[in-house]
Amino acid sequence: MLKERMTPEELAHLTGYSRQTINKWVRKEGWQTSPRPGVQGGKARVVHVSEQVREFIRSAQRAAASAPGTAHVVAEDSFDALLLSLPKTMSDYEQKQLTTLLLREGITGLLLRLGIRTQE
Numbered sequence: 001m002l003k004e005r006m007t008p009e010e011l012a013h014l015t016g017y018s019r020q021t022i023n024k025w026v027r028k029e030g031w032q033t034s035p036r037p038g039v040q041g042g043k044a045r046v047v048h049v050s051e052q053v054r055e056f057i058r059s060a061q062r063a064a065a066s067a068p069g070t071a072h073v074v075a076e077d078s079f080d081a082l083l084l085s086l087p088k089t090m091s092d093y094e095q096k097q098l099t100t101l102l103l104r105e106g107i108t109g110l111l112l113r114l115g116i117r118t119q120e
Contacts, residue, residue, distance in 0.1 A: 002054055003088070005046040007036065014081040015057055022047075029056060 002014070008022040015022070026033060026045075031053050036044035047053060087095055102110060111117035 002049050002057070003085075004049055005034070006049055007044075007046055010081075011047060011057065014085075015060060017060065025056065025060075029053075 003010075006014075008019045008026065011017075011022045012019045025031070026047060029052070032048040032050065033045040034048065036046050090098070105113070108117060112119060
């Protein structure tokens with residue numbers, strides 16, 4: 001899940017590419033960045049995730065996913081990143097409701113509700 005501003009490390013984790021590759025894209029594509037709050041020294045930056053950046057990352061993810069031998073790793077990293085970033089996009093109330101649902105029904109119950117798994 002893309003936020004308005006993300007560190008190269010966050011983008012790397014989300015896409016399955018390295019931080020160095022993300023920084024190379026930042027320079028090559030001319031993406032807008034700003035100093036990372038709370039970090040001194042001037043080298044730590046955050047990337048402003050514009051529509052141009054979103055589109056570039058989407059196309060990079062597709063290219064990586066279609067490359068032989070990398071599809072599983074990229075998809076797994078992206079899914080993990082999505083799950084880890086999910087609470088950041090939810091309100092406290094939504095987090096509590098989801099926690100209650102998962103504790104009450106477990107992952108199997110959630111998948112049943114979503115129609116992803118059938119009752120056995």
